[in-house]
Amino acid sequence: MSIIPQEATEKEVLFGRIQKFFSKHKIGALLKKCNGTKEKGVSAVSILKYKLCNIFVGRSMYMQQRTGSFKENFSKNTFYRFLNSVKTNWLRFTSLLASDIINREIMPLTDAKRANVFIVDDSLFSRTSCKKTELGSRVFDHVDMKYKKGYRLLTLSWSDGNTLIPVNSCLVASANESNVIGPVSSFDKRTIAGQRRTLAQTKAPDVMMKLIDTAVSSGVSAQYVLFDCWFANPAQITQIKSKGMDVIAMIKKSSRIKYGFGDSQLNIKEIYSRNKKRRGRSRYLLSVDVMLGKEDPIPAKIICVRNTANRKDWLAFICTDITLSEEEIIRIYGKRWQIEVFFKTCKSCLNLIGECHSLSYDALTAHTAIVFTRYMLLSLEQRQNEDSRTLGELFFFLVDEMADITFARSMSILVSAMLASLQSVLKLSDDQLDIFVADFESRLPEYIRNALHHSVETA
Numbered sequence: 001m002s003i004i005p006q007e008a009t010e011k012e013v014l015f016g017r018i019q020k021f022f023s024k025h026k027i028g029a030l031l032k033k034c035n036g037t038k039e040k041g042v043s044a045v046s047i048l049k050y051k052l053c054n055i056f057v058g059r060s061m062y063m064q065q066r067t068g069s070f071k072e073n074f075s076k077n078t079f080y081r082f083l084n085s086v087k088t089n090w091l092r093f094t095s096l097l098a099s100d101i102i103n104r105e106i107m108p109l110t111d112a113k114r115a116n117v118f119i120v121d122d123s124l125f126s127r128t129s130c131k132k133t134e135l136g137s138r139v140f141d142h143v144d145m146k147y148k149k150g151y152r153l154l155t156l157s158w159s160d161g162n163t164l165i166p167v168n169s170c171l172v173a174s175a176n177e178s179n180v181i182g183p184v185s186s187f188d189k190r191t192i193a194g195q196r197r198t199l200a201q202t203k204a205p206d207v208m209m210k211l212i213d214t215a216v217s218s219g220v221s222a223q224y225v226l227f228d229c230w231f232a233n234p235a236q237i238t239q240i241k242s243k244g245m246d247v248i249a250m251i252k253k254s255s256r257i258k259y260g261f262g263d264s265q266l267n268i269k270e271i272y273s274r275n276k277k278r279r280g281r282s283r284y285l286l287s288v289d290v291m292l293g294k295e296d297p298i299p300a301k302i303i304c305v306r307n308t309a310n311r312k313d314w315l316a317f318i319c320t321d322i323t324l325s326e327e328e329i330i331r332i333y334g335k336r337w338q339i340e341v342f343f344k345t346c347k348s349c350l351n352l353i354g355e356c357h358s359l360s361y362d363a364l365t366a367h368t369a370i371v372f373t374r375y376m377l378l379s380l381e382q383r384q385n386e387d388s389r390t391l392g393e394l395f396f397f398l399v400d401e402m403a404d405i406t407f408a409r410s411m412s413i414l415v416s417a418m419l420a421s422l423q424s425v426l427k428l429s430d431d432q433l434d435i436f437v438a439d440f441e442s443r444l445p446e447y448i449r450n451a452l453h454h455s456v457e458t459a
Contacts, residue, residue, distance in 0.1 A: 014056055021377050022049060025100050034093040035192065036085070042074040047082045051370050052377075055351050083356075083363040086193035090369035091168050091211075095218035098167040101376055102158055102220055106383065110160045118215070118245070119157045119164070119336050120208050120227040123343040125171055125368075126150040126353060134361040135200055136182030137174035142230065149181065153368065154204055156211040157339050158220055163383045164338040166372040167215045170207050171364055173200045185361075196365060205236045212240065224248050224321070226336040233257075237300075237320065238293040246321040248333050251302070253316065259302070260291030268316050272304055283445070285314060287326050292318070303329055327445030342375065350374050 022028070028045035031037070036044050050072055054060055061079060064070035110116075124143070127150040130136025138147045151171040158165045174180055180201075187194035199207060208231055225240050225247050232249040234257065240247050251257070251268060258265040266274070277285045286304040291297040301322045307313035319329045346352040356367035422428055422436065441449055 011057060015053070017381065018049065018053060018056075018377065021380070025097060025104075027097070030093060030096050030100075031088075033096065034089040036082075036088040036093065038082070042078065044082060047074060047079055048370065050079075051083075052374055055355070055374060060355070080358070080363070083358060083366045084360045085366070086187070086191070086362050088362075088366065089192050090365050091170070091196070091214060092218070094166065094369050094372050095168045095214050095220065097373065097376065098158065098165050098215075099219040101380055102165055105380055106160060106163055106165070109383070110162075114160055115224060115332055116158065116160050116222045117248075117332065117335055118167075118212065118222045118225045119159055119339045120155070120211070120225065120231060121336070121339045121343075122152045122154040122172070122204065122230075123347075124148060124150055125153040125364075130181040133182045133359050133364075134185055135171075135173040135180060135197065138179040138181060139172075139174055147179075151200075151364075152204065153343075154207050154211070155339065155342075156208070156215055157342060158215075158222060159335050159338050161335050163379050164342055165379055166342065166375055167218075167220055168211050169368055169372065170199055170211065171361070171368060172202075172204055172207055175201050175203050182359075193362065197361065200361065205231055205233060208236065209239060212243070212245075216243070224332060226333060228336070232318065234293050237318070238296075238298055241298055241320050246319065248317065248319045248321075248329055250333075251316050251318050259300075260297055261288065268302070271302065272314070272316070277304075283330060284326050289322060290318075292320070301326075301329070305330065325446045328447055331445075331447060346371055346375060 022045065027048065028043070031045055031048060038044050061070065061076060065076060124139070124141045126148060127133050127136055130149045136149060137151065139150060139152050141148045151173055153169055154172050155169040156167045158167050185197070187197060189195065189198055199210060212225070222245060225245050227249050229250045229252045232251045237247045237249065253268055255267045255269065258267055259271065261271050271288060271290070272286060275286055275288060284303050284305045288302050290300055290302055292300040298320060299322050301319045303317045303319070303326050304314050305317070307315050317329060317333060350371050352368070352371045356364060358364060358367070419433060419437065423433060428436070
C-alpha cells in the first residue's frame with residue numbers, strides 16, 4: 001500500500017505536464033521575444049508558470065499570503081510588477097504560442113483538405129466597479145441588450161472543426177469618451193503600452209482586422225473567417241477577402257445595407273421577399289448570388305435558413321466563396337459555436353473574470369493572455385488524449401482522421417443496412433436497387449455524398 005497521498009501524486013503529474021508544455025513550446029524564449037523579461041532576480045517564465053498553475057491546484061497568491069503558505073522564491077511585489085509590465089507584448093505572445101501549437105501539434109493530425117477557420121466573437125468582461133479601473137467603460141452587452149460596466153473581450157480563435165485554439169484578443173473599451181468611467185493613462189503611442197491603449201479605444205471592426213493581421217504575421221493561416229452579424233459589414237468582408245481569406249457570416253436584416261442583385265441594389269428583406277423559397281424539409285429556404293461592396297464589388301452567395309427557435313422567422317448567411325454548396329456553407333458556419341463553449345469554459349472553469357482584481361489595464365491584458373494559455377494547454381491535452389494518431393507513427397497511418405462534424409463510417413453502415421433491408425423485405429432487383437440508390441444519393445448534401453464514397457473506397 002502506497003504511503004504517498006493521491007493528491008500529491010496528481011500534483012506531480014500536473015506539474016510534469018505543465019513543465020513539458022513549457023519546454024516543448026519554449027515558452028521562455030517566446031516570452032523573451034515579446035519583451036517579457038526581468039532585469040535581475042527570478043526569471044519571468046517562473047512567475048508565468050506560477051500564475052498559470054494557480055487555477056489547477058485551487059490556490060491564489062492572496063490566500064497563500066494570508067495563510068502563510070506562500071513558498072515561492074519571489075515576493076508579492078515582484079509578481080505584480082510582472083503583471084503590470086508596460087513593455088510585454090501579450091498580443092504577440094499568444095499569437096506566437098498559438099502558431100507553434102497549431103503548426104507543430106494540430107496540423108500534422110488533420111487532412112490538408114479540411115477547412116480550417118478563424119472565428120471572431122466578443123464577450124462581456126464585466127467589472128463590478130470601473131471608477132478606479134483603467135479604461136473601465138460602459139459597454140453594450142448583446143446578450144441582455146443593455147449597457148454594463150467592464151470591457152468587450154474581442155477574441156480571435158482558430159479551429160479545425162475539432163480543436164479550438166485561442167490566438168489573440170483585446171479588451172475593448174468604449175470608443176466614446178463619455179462612456180469611459182475609469183482613468184485614462186497617457187503613454188507614447190510608439191510604445192507597446194501606448195499602442196495597447198490606442199487599440200483598446202478603437203472600434204471593434206478595426207480591432208478585428210488588427211487581430212487577424214497579427215495572427216497571419218505570426219504564421220497562423222485559415223481558409224475562412226467566421227463571425228456573427230455584429231461584424232458582418234460589407235467593408236470588413238471585402239477587406240478580409242482582399243487578404244486571401246473567404247468569409248462566412250450571419251448578416252443583419254438591415255434596410256441600410258444593400259447588395260447588388262441583378263440590376264438593382266436591394267437589402268436582404270427585399271431579396272428574400274422577391275424570390276421563391278424552397279419547400280419541404282430542405283436545409284435552406286433560399287440561395288441567391290449577389291455582388292458585395294460599392295467600390296470593386298465582389299461576388300458572394302446569400303443563404304436563408306429557418307430559425308429553429310422560431311419557425312416563422314428566418315436567418316441569412318453570406319459567403320464570399322461562391323463555389324461552396326449551400327449545405328457546406330451551413331456546415332462550416334456550425335464550427336462557430338466552439339467559441340461560445342470557449343468563453344463559457346474560460347469564465348466558469350479558468351476564472352477569467354474573478355481571479356484578477358488589478359486596476360491596471362496592462363495587468364488585465366496579461367491575465368487574459370495567461371487564461372488563454374491555460375486553455376491552449378487543456379485543448380492540446382484533450383486532442384492528444386482523444387486522437388489515437390498522437391501515440392506514434394503507426395497509429396498515424398492506421399487510424400482514420402477524427403470526425404469533422406460528419407460521420408462517414410456511421411453513414412456507410414446505416415446505408416448498407418437500409419439497402420439490405422429493402423432487398424430482403426421488398427424483394428427489389430439489382431436494377432431497382434441501383435435506381436433507388438442513385439435517387440437517394442441525389443437528395444443528400446454534397447459532403448455526405450463524398451463521405452459515403454470515401455467510406456466505400458477505403459473499405
